[in-house]
Amino acid sequence: MTCTPTHLASQIQEHGFRLTRQRLAILNILYDSGGHLTPTEVFQRLHVLLPGVTEPTVYRNLDFLRQHGFIHATSTPSGRLEYQIVTHSHHHLTCKICGATIEFEDEHLQPLFARLEEMTGYHLSEHHVTFMGFCPQCKSKGE
């Protein structure tokens, strides 16, 4: 799976979507960051590259790219979205107290997904889930 901005850009065009300067810049920003970015963080960096750009363009493009599978979103504990170019399928475990986040491989979720699909008839499409808990350091402090 190649997930460079260049590769994603041609995917976008192959699907018949327009490759705007804004869209390409957002892909570059996400790629360079390597991790998760909030829409505000994307906007701040994008504003440097393309001074005229506005917030609605950022929100609309992040949602557009996510809807078509070019990037992934995950919910934070506070109910916001963060975006990322996912190169290896993974999920997250975040400490409710200190925020420490670790990743775990998608394969660990597959048995559960298989069972849920069998039970419910749904097709599970989630590839970037965040679970909440307490890290080893904070475990003693609270429930």
Next chain:
Amino acid sequence: MTCTPTHLASQIQEHGFRLTRQRLAILNILYDSGGHLTPTEVFQRLHVLLPGVTEPTVYRNLDFLRQHGFIHATSTPSGRLEYQIVTHSHHHLTCKICGATIEFEDEHLQPLFARLEEMTGYHLSEHHVTFMGFCPQCKSKGE
């Protein structure tokens, strides 16, 4: 597990927190609804009961009640939070296309949680997770 507003109210006081009219009214609203409510929905209903109440009070109390385990929150696909008084431990499966949501019992998630806890040293505290996918009706239409 008794989860009536009256019972939750005494729990709040037993923990040394103050039982304000606003706090009690929010519990009643969530209890009467029976399902998930957004902060805005809670505010609209609360405003009828206690005309002077403001949005920050709603957001602060929903977060307060959640933090101390009196109510539960779950993330929607659009990255917002919804709140509920959870009487039986359950999770959700939501269709990305039509929004159809079904519940499944907590016990199905326990084997995964046990394995993650063992692998990572984290203590998983999540009791109200929403997974995304495609319902049987919408399954054919998109990935």
Next chain:
DNA sequence: GTCCTTATTGTAACTTGTTGCAATAAGAAA
């Protein structure tokens, strides 16, 4: 009941996210 302490509230200003619509520019066609 009155008094006291301070957790909780309302206010005002702010940040973050969304929507309708006219102006623009991506990409196809000539």
Next chain:
DNA sequence: TTTCTTATTGCAACAAGTTACAATAAGGAC
């Protein structure tokens, strides 16, 4: 290259959510 179509953008106004701080009221002591 120039022209054409329309997806995408910027703009303006709005909705949702957060914060600092002074005013209020919950609940314990008397």
